[in-house]
Amino acid sequence: MGFAVGIVCILVGLIVSWPAVAVGAALTLVFGFLWIRDVTSGYRTIPQAEPDGVEPPEPAPGIPAHRGPPAMPETPPAEAARYPRSKFLEGATLGIGAAIGVVVTVPAVGFAVVPAFVDQGNPDIDLGPIDNFPQGQWVITHFNLRPEEGEVARRVVYIRYNGLADNEPSFTIISNRCAHLGCPVQPGGLIQSDKTKDQKASGGQEIQLTPVIGLSSFTCPCHGGSYDSEGNRTAGPPVRALDRWTYKIKNGNLVLITNFSVSSVEGTGANAVINKYQLTGPGQWVDGPEQILYPWQPPS
Amino acid sequence: MANRTKTARRQNVEAAIAYPIDWIEERSGLIGGLRYFLFRNVPRDSSWFHTLGSATLTAFLVQLVTGVILAMYYKPDPDKAYESIRHITDDITLGWLVRGMHRWGASVFIILLFLHAARVFLFGAYKYPRELNWIVGVLLLALGMFEGFTGYLLPWDQTSYWATVVGININGTAPFLGPFLASLLRGGAEIGPDTLARFYSIHMLLLPGAIIGLITLHLYLIIRLGVTSPPWSKEAAGGDRPEPEPTARAGLTRPGPRRGIAR
Numbered sequence: 001m002g003f004a005v006g007i008v009c010i011l012v013g014l015i016v017s018w019p020a021v022a023v024g025a026a027l028t029l030v031f032g033f034l035w036i037r038d039v040t041s042g043y044r045t046i047p048q049a050e051p052d053g054v055e056p057p058e059p060a061p062g063i064p065a066h067r068g069p070p071a072m073p074e075t076p077p078a079e080a081a082r083y084p085r086s087k088f089l090e091g092a093t094l095g096i097g098a099a100i101g102v103v104v105t106v107p108a109v110g111f112a113v114v115p116a117f118v119d120q121g122n123p124d125i126d127l128g129p130i131d132n133f134p135q136g137q138w139v140i141t142h143f144n145l146r147p148e149e150g151e152v153a154r155r156v157v158y159i160r161y162n163g164l165a166d167n168e169p170s171f172t173i174i175s176n177r178c179a180h181l182g183c184p185v186q187p188g189g190l191i192q193s194d195k196t197k198d199q200k201a202s203g204g205q206e207i208q209l210t211p212v213i214g215l216s217s218f219t220c221p222c223h224g225g226s227y228d229s230e231g232n233r234t235a236g237p238p239v240r241a242l243d244r245w246t247y248k249i250k251n252g253n254l255v256l257i258t259n260f261s262v263s264s265v266e267g268t269g270a271n272a273v274i275n276k277y278q279l280t281g282p283g284q285w286v287d288g289p290e291q292i293l294y295p296w297q298p299p300s
Numbered sequence: 301m302a303n304r305t306k307t308a309r310r311q312n313v314e315a316a317i318a319y320p321i322d323w324i325e326e327r328s329g330l331i332g333g334l335r336y337f338l339f340r341n342v343p344r345d346s347s348w349f350h351t352l353g354s355a356t357l358t359a360f361l362v363q364l365v366t367g368v369i370l371a372m373y374y375k376p377d378p379d380k381a382y383e384s385i386r387h388i389t390d391d392i393t394l395g396w397l398v399r400g401m402h403r404w405g406a407s408v409f410i411i412l413l414f415l416h417a418a419r420v421f422l423f424g425a426y427k428y429p430r431e432l433n434w435i436v437g438v439l440l441l442a443l444g445m446f447e448g449f450t451g452y453l454l455p456w457d458q459t460s461y462w463a464t465v466v467g468i469n470i471n472g473t474a475p476f477l478g479p480f481l482a483s484l485l486r487g488g489a490e491i492g493p494d495t496l497a498r499f500y501s502i503h504m505l506l507l508p509g510a511i512i513g514l515i516t517l518h519l520y521l522i523i524r525l526g527v528t529s530p531p532w533s534k535e536a537a538g539g540d541r542p543e544p545e546p547t548a549r550a551g552l553t554r555p556g557p558r559r560g561i562a563r
Contacts, residue, residue, distance in 0.1 A: 115494075116487045117480070149493050152378045181469040183462055222466060281482055283473035293475040300491035 004029040009109060049212070119299035125256040128201040130169055130249065133161040138215040138229075140187065143209035143256075144200060157245055158218070165270035168249070173270065174218070174231045175243035175259055182282040183222035185242065189215035202253065218242065230265040230272060239285050241265055244274065246294070263287040318449035346407040349423070350527060352416040357515065359409040363447075366402040367504060375453065377498035378493050381456035406448055413444050425528040433521040436514055443511050456496060464493065464499075470552075 006028030007240040010021055125143050135140055139159045146153040155176075162170040176184045190213040199207040217234070218227040226235040231242030241262040248255050261280040264287075278285040284294045306314075325331040342350070373392060375384040388395040417437060420426055426434035453464040468491070472482030487494045 109452045113484065118488075119490060145490075146492075150379055152491065152493055152495075181473075182464040183466065222462065281472040281479050284479065293322045294479060295476065296479065298480050298483040298489065 001034050003028060006031055007106070011114060080283075117298050122258045124203055124250075126201040126250070127159075127207055127254045127256060128199050129252055130161065130254050132197070132199070132209055133159055133171070133254065134211075135161050135163045137161065138187065138189065138212040140191065140208075140210040140212060143205055147205065156184060158212075158215075159254075160269075162270040170270035171247055171254065172230070172272070173245040173247055173256065175245060176218075177243055177282060178220040178222065178225050179233065179238040179240045179242055179261075179282055180220060180223055180225045180236065183220050185218040185220045185225070185227065187212045187215050188217035189213055190217055230268055231262060232265055239283060239290070240287070243279065261286050308438050332404070340523065340526075342527045343533065345533050346527055347530065349530070352412060352419050353522075356409065356412040356416045359405060359412050360444075360511065360515070362401060362405045363409055364508065366398050366405065369398050370402055373505055374500075376454070376497045377562060378456065378496055379497060381454065385455050385457075406451060409442060410448055413441050417441060423528060423530055430521070430525055430528070433518060433525065436518050436521065440511060440514050440518065443507055443514070447503060447507050447511070450499045450507065453496065453499045454503065461491075 006026075008022050008024070010024035010028065028186045042220070123146065125145065127141060127143065135145050139162065141157050141159050143155060143157075144153050144220055145155050157176065158174045160172045162172060164170065178185050192211045194211060196208060196210045199209065201207050215229055217229060218231065220236070220238075223237045225233065225238040226236050227238070227242055232242065233241055235240075241264050243261050245259045246257040248257060261277045263275040263277060265275070275287070278297060279300055280286050280294065280297060286294075321331055350442060370388065373384060373388050375381060375394070385399070388399050390396075420434065420437065449464075449467055452467075453460050468482050468485050472478045474481060483489060485495075485498075486492070487498045
């Protein structure tokens, strides 16, 4: 049992931190030693000598060879009972087989499972100068989260520049990932495809900007989830508001930092009060009684 | 015709055919085992309903063969997968046919799985002593549907991509460990370049291996326990049930030909 805890501790530690690996390794060693000692205790104890007065049974006559004495010296029966060769071979076969199995299986399973839970982190996404985003105008923004991964890492956010708040530019940046099951929500408004701008940002990031006029809602094509222009759920199956991105202004450029989940938004634009939560998978509650169903999130 | 004495030529031909078969049988006993498997007794009133299991097995074998051939041309790379599927369908000789067999055969396989399970359920064929075979069958049904889920992503078009997004996120909504299950399926926090190769590997290596192993166990149990009579049968299985004996053979309609039990 402790052995299993140790193994789990090592695997978890590979994700979390090296001290946990050390603790897991120590646990594994200690409990592994105890386990082996426990398992082999039956083999190692020496039975008590036969009580006096009882004759040890006559040794069975050895199977005669064709001629002459047996080639192998016969083992005295007491010694044979104490440590039979067949028991040793059986234990050795099982033990070595199990050891080989563990040595092969643990790295293979770890290789298959652990990389899925490694925190990859988000690179900063440079979306170019903030002049790209006129005040009060929604802009569909395509970018590539990890350009080295190709098209599969393409992401879409809806960006609106809210003007200055406390002398800082304020943006509303809403993810297009539906809070129901992750389909791409579509903007309810006039998409000006003919005004699409393709840009190459300073980081080599290829950005595509498409303005939208009169955006009043977001709607999901998969199961009809609807949101208002702040990302609050208005109808359909979603369990919370649309995810958002944090941002910073660097050398006059808008830079995306990371995405987070939102239960609901009160107010609009620069004055909006956003109820922030850790990034959570679609379809999972972040507030209300149902949130106890999702106490842990894997690293993202 | 049958009574006519065989010509020397015919005898030679028969000997030539029999020799390699006898050679194998003498060294392995495989031919006898195959005969035992194929020509075992079944209840007198077994019907076409009892062929659904073999039909499911046949559908699986079709998937196996066509899948192996498709793997010769398919490229599980996000940049090439869609193009390689197009190449299979449009360019390669009979590629459209083999892909079509695999694509439609998948649905046939799932439908037959359900029909077979329904037959076993409605005939009460899951009861003692066949409970274990029902459990194995349920595992096969789950693995078969997982095959369908992983295979659906491989064309790598809009439908398959978003269907997989939704499917993984449905798994992610399972309480407590759901988010981790979703990450395990994706191979990371989001669908990335590894996800396609991961699904491909699960689809064509991991699951078929597991399914073949379970089918072997399934068939072994069928051969060991025999086929049930239908519920309306007037044969022994429908009548008074004998006291269960300590041996595993109690309550069967059919004793095996090797170690027959007089009824």
